[in-house]
Amino acid sequence: MRGVAELPLHTGHVPPWLASRMRKLAALVLKLLVDEYGTKGTLERLSDPVWFQAFNNLIGMDWDSSGSTTVTTGIIKEVLAREELGLKVAGGKGKRSRETPKELMEIADKFGLEGEKYVRISRLVAKVDTVALQTGYQLYHHTFFLDEEGNWAVVQQGMNPEKKLARRYHWFNAEAFTIDPHKAVAGFKCLYALNTVALESKTFQRTLLEIAAEGPGGLKRDLETIKAMVRGYAVFYKPRDVDVRAVMRRYESLGRLELNERVLEFLKEGGIKNYEEFLLIRGLGPGTLRALALVAELVYDVHPSWKDPVTHPIDPFKFAYAVGGKDRVPFRIERGTYDELIRFLEDVVARKGDRELLKNMAKITKGWRPPEDDKIPTP
Template identity: 55%
Template sequence: MRTGIAELPLHTGKVPPWLLSRMHKLARIVVELIIDEYGPKGLLERISDPVYFQAINNLIGMDWDSSGSTTVTTAILKSVLDEADLGVKVAGGKGEKSRETPQELEKIAVHFGLDPEKYTRTSYLVAKVDSAAVQAGYQLYHHAFFLVEDGSWAVVQQAMKPSERVARRMHWYSGKVTDPVSEPYSGVAGVKEEFVLNTVALEASGFRRLAVDLVQEPPSRIESYLRQAEAILRGYQPILLYRPYEPVTLRNTLKRYAKLGFPRAERLGLEAARQAGVDSYSDLLAVRGVGPSTIRALALVAELVYETPPSWRDPLTHPVDPFKFAYAVGGKDGVPFPVDKKTYDELVSILNALLDRKIYTKRVLKQIAILTRNWNPPPEEKRPT
């Protein structure tokens, strides 16, 4: 199953209504089966695995490799869980829906008897990590927060790089997060980048501590360092500053920052962080006004002045896709074959019949699974959509 690459290209267009309604029916059956077998937390564990999430997408007939696999599958799951009392609800979604996450989360938390503030704060921090603390030229546009009645949570969010027409999906699961700013992911799917500004890598712990110290300084001091760095990028030779660096290494380092957008220290954010007296990197990221540019500014100053660099390691974990599941009903864009309504309806009918006879369901499905466990699709049929 873990072979082949899904590059999550950006697609336009919509899922036709006839397919969307069938996706909803099949997804509801799958969700009920997962929760019946593994419980609500078991569902979160699975959707926070990039491969399993993509398998659900392929199973219900969405394009096997498109960016829409995230937005459509999440929307379908949200709809299913909204209408069913299964102990899991979803807040947020794509674009404008992502901005409604705090309000929706508050209602869900109250419904489950949980503290809303805890989860709205977590949601904001998770989004801030993937928009500012980790940077690879992507723009975050999708954020979905899954919450279980026992307080467990998962997040599936996606960012796009319009210049290359690709997307990247980030998965979080509360059962795997020990520190939200240190190796927090349960998985990241997409295309591996040459370099990524990664301030949540384990090896960037020194930078995180230094960043907290730096924001206690007057913003003017950080701005002064940035002006000197910009002058070096234009060709000026430093006399005292940045002595540990060879000229070529120094300019290559600066060009790497410049490729992400040469940093500007957002004075209002820095002043707010200074006044708040932040004492952790999580607190720093949570400050309104501390965005991607300020994090780049702090990273540049930390690397060139204090010799305490962030990490440039891409946190990508899953450049893979379970294409075999696209053979269940086909794919929206005809890969590996067009979705056939009759076959889709028969599958839903058979699974519903099994659900009505729950005593047999698990045994029958496990026997069926044996038939395809060792089967892999012909590689030539795996075409980009």
């Protein structure tokens, strides 16, 4: 399963006749998965971007669309709300993402888990992909998967309206949230990314906390000094061999430089022990972190990573041949064929006797690759 999917931003909707079939097929696949691999194994697969995209293609969603994330996670959430498989989903797209804490508390209570723990994880992973890692993509979708054993996965997505592309972030049972925390990131690599959670960013994180703890006064002066450097004024601690204008352009390409004085006053009072706690401060946004990082780089000569952590340019296009695609790529969905597949899998789930047949079919088709001419971008 190799290749490239751009995940372009698409509008539109799934027609009711297709959505109802997607729910039936997704329910059958999830039952087979939980039965075969358990809930933890199911979460591991959902946190694999290639597997996730294959699941999306299998149920008939567009093979290369931003809807791969929003529709597929929405379908899975609906299915797991009805089925008792020991696995539930919170969150979703837009305003639904803001319901995540409430829904997580309800799910945790049902499973006998500590809800606050998972609410904190939810907030933290969202802050990492909004503030700590900046690539020009704005987070607009956040889905949290939790099983009754306390295993979790997050699938969230950001958009870049200017490039008309989406990027998907996958998390699974992370223990360290500020050092290379992702299970995977799916999308096109950017030339550079402000990445303060890269493995090599430990020293930078410590320096950033020290700078922030000095309060807003000194930081304002440092920013004014940098602006003077950009205008060509010489200052006594100007870094040697550094193109200050180029550095400033790189930061400003990600958005405005801002200082939230309330956040900085709070930091000055102390009590923040580590970078995780720093990221969770309410009011800390990407603009403030950009300003802090710029001061760290140009005044203190401590540099963040600019490595984009994308791991998967994904494209399991072959799975779109199961029933076809919503936008007729690689072919139009035939309702009868879709219904026949559902009936077959219903029989497999009910009798549990034909699973070896499924495994043998998988072996036969493992090496098959679809014709490149069929791989038409979704309109």
